[in-house]
Amino acid sequence: MKLKTALLAGAALFSLAQYAQAQNFNQLLAFGDSTVDTGWFTGATSGPHSTGIFFYDTAIAAGLQAGGNAHFTGPGPGNAQLLAGFFGLSANSVSAPGGTNYAIGGAFDDATLGPGFQNLFATTIGIAKSDLPGTAQQISNYLASVNGHANPNALYLITSGGNDAFYASAQFGSNAAAANVFLLSEAQALTNGIVALQAAGARYIIVPDEYQPPSADANAATYGRTIFTATWADLATAGVKFIPADTASVIAAVEQNPSAFGITAPISSNACVPPAVFTVFGITTGYGVTCAPTATPNSNYGYLVSANATQTHLFMDGTHLTEAGQQILADYYYSLLVAPSEISFLAETAIQTTFQTIIGIQQQIDLAERLRAPGWNIWFNGDLAYFKFENSTPGFPNDPAVPISGTLGVDYKWNNGWLAGAAVTAGYASPTFSLGGGFTQDVGSLSAYGAYYNHNLWSNLIGTIGWLHDNTNRTVPIGITVQPNNGTTDGYDLSLAGEVGYDLHFGPVTHGPVGGFILQQAMINGFTESGSFTSLSFGSQVRNSEVSLLGYQARYDWGMWHPFAQVLWDHEFDALNRVVTASLTTIAAPSFSMPAVVLGRDWATTTVGTQLTFTPAWSALASLTAQFGQQRATVYGGLLGVNYAFAQAPELPIVVKN
Numbered sequence: 001m002k003l004k005t006a007l008l009a010g011a012a013l014f015s016l017a018q019y020a021q022a023q024n025f026n027q028l029l030a031f032g033d034s035t036v037d038t039g040w041f042t043g044a045t046s047g048p049h050s051t052g053i054f055f056y057d058t059a060i061a062a063g064l065q066a067g068g069n070a071h072f073t074g075p076g077p078g079n080a081q082l083l084a085g086f087f088g089l090s091a092n093s094v095s096a097p098g099g100t101n102y103a104i105g106g107a108f109d110d111a112t113l114g115p116g117f118q119n120l121f122a123t124t125i126g127i128a129k130s131d132l133p134g135t136a137q138q139i140s141n142y143l144a145s146v147n148g149h150a151n152p153n154a155l156y157l158i159t160s161g162g163n164d165a166f167y168a169s170a171q172f173g174s175n176a177a178a179a180n181v182f183l184l185s186e187a188q189a190l191t192n193g194i195v196a197l198q199a200a201g202a203r204y205i206i207v208p209d210e211y212q213p214p215s216a217d218a219n220a221a222t223y224g225r226t227i228f229t230a231t232w233a234d235l236a237t238a239g240v241k242f243i244p245a246d247t248a249s250v251i252a253a254v255e256q257n258p259s260a261f262g263i264t265a266p267i268s269s270n271a272c273v274p275p276a277v278f279t280v281f282g283i284t285t286g287y288g289v290t291c292a293p294t295a296t297p298n299s300n301y302g303y304l305v306s307a308n309a310t311q312t313h314l315f316m317d318g319t320h321l322t323e324a325g326q327q328i329l330a331d332y333y334y335s336l337l338v339a340p341s342e343i344s345f346l347a348e349t350a351i352q353t354t355f356q357t358i359i360g361i362q363q364q365i366d367l368a369e370r371l372r373a374p375g376w377n378i379w380f381n382g383d384l385a386y387f388k389f390e391n392s393t394p395g396f397p398n399d400p401a402v403p404i405s406g407t408l409g410v411d412y413k414w415n416n417g418w419l420a421g422a423a424v425t426a427g428y429a430s431p432t433f434s435l436g437g438g439f440t441q442d443v444g445s446l447s448a449y450g451a452y453y454n455h456n457l458w459s460n461l462i463g464t465i466g467w468l469h470d471n472t473n474r475t476v477p478i479g480i481t482v483q484p485n486n487g488t489t490d491g492y493d494l495s496l497a498g499e500v501g502y503d504l505h506f507g508p509v510t511h512g513p514v515g516g517f518i519l520q521q522a523m524i525n526g527f528t529e530s531g532s533f534t535s536l537s538f539g540s541q542v543r544n545s546e547v548s549l550l551g552y553q554a555r556y557d558w559g560m561w562h563p564f565a566q567v568l569w570d571h572e573f574d575a576l577n578r579v580v581t582a583s584l585t586t587i588a589a590p591s592f593s594m595p596a597v598v599l600g601r602d603w604a605t606t607t608v609g610t611q612l613t614f615t616p617a618w619s620a621l622a623s624l625t626a627q628f629g630q631q632r633a634t635v636y637g638g639l640l641g642v643n644y645a646f647a648q649a650p651e652l653p654i655v656v657k658n
Contacts, residue, residue: 034105076323082330110189136193211251271313344596401431437475600631
């Protein structure tokens, strides 16, 4: 057990470089058993999509005719279909044209004992079906259909192992040693299939454990934990980069407080009444596949105990979740996929906040160099901005924010055109996640700057070190509930910015080219959330930025007014392959990494404003800044500043005594 735990923890090392570009899901593919099956047995009366069990096929056909969907989860969409819907996709069974779900009710991890229903019913009623592939074979069938090239932009959902646990309980009872030989072999076979899937190009693979249904006896529950722990450990050892999902903890949380999720019926009760023939054969679970969306009794197919049973009950048939349960699982899977992207906004907000601080200091340098006499100067800027960052994939959350900051600076200007100073900034932002909740970010920074101006040529250099403090409140919709997840962390932001330009003078008009750079690194420390079964632990993240600036500016001197405008083309040189790593908090499991939000490489920054000189000592500054053309980013900023220049003491005459 210690070895397996170490393997699980060590898998985080493999996850750090998991993905090289932003996620862009264009397909959802599912493999596994009845918990993810979305209608394999729709054509149940004959052919490869038949159970091979006459009364099962007859009841499924009757249920279909009455409006059923041949889902083991009964009326309503399955979790794979609901998850796909978040991204505008579908996940219908491959038994129908265009389907992408290979899962088959009754499937084992492997097919070595005889796949699918052959295994399941050989230990119950002795009826076998030999042509239903296990999960590993389903993966092989998919890879064969795409000539060994898995879709790199697909989301893969693999839910399997529950039937293996049930079989082990029925076959070996409490003989754990014999059961483990079988279960570990099955886990390795599934691992081999997933290894092949990743090698073929799959990048986003969700591998959940499975909840324990009321129909599971003590041995089945124990063997279920064995096979899922083994599968995750085997995958980690093989270097598979996957997303673990702890559905067992999710369903356990629902069972502890069912009314919060709208579950008013007892957990042990079933939403569906089985067909009469099932009772004759002693089958009291696993019959949801026959259930029609009606509460009218019928002996030929399963029917609901009430019209709203799929929402008030958790289990359809003692084994499979109802539509309410399917939604809970889909919401949970979705939260795992998008959480790292949401947390990546912490570093992105820090980067943009520092951009605004740098712009304000540069504008104060310009005012001091052009309009102020040599000597000491103190100044203050107040900044108000609007940020909105969007993910590149539909279905992933966005992040609007309205940060505010203030900067107090002091500098000294020499007669020869040199200037040096320092500034301190305090800022606050409270971005919101489009899924709910958000975070607050407090910023404190210290800047040192220098500049030179000789009437035509000018330049400046600004170095800043910032300290960050974040409080997160990431809320996760799960079914009809909203789960809170709170955390706190710190970080830093380092930047170095420079500009150089050349002024051309035509009377009151001054204009000329400008170029520069902004180098920046924002680091957010790792932290662990608390509050619910959806809480995660996040590793530290670093956002590097290397931006070049090239553009033109102009100003007009008109009495006390000095309006100006600047247009810059900005280009980001840093690699756009940053990831954020997360870990489950409910169970020991490998960490997983997902791409951070990715913004466009090129954009234009436009600034318009005016400087005002009231007296030789007092001056002011007002400006508006906007970024245009950057993919997935909207940035506006407004600044108001005031200056007070201390009069330089006049030089005393030199008195020569005779």
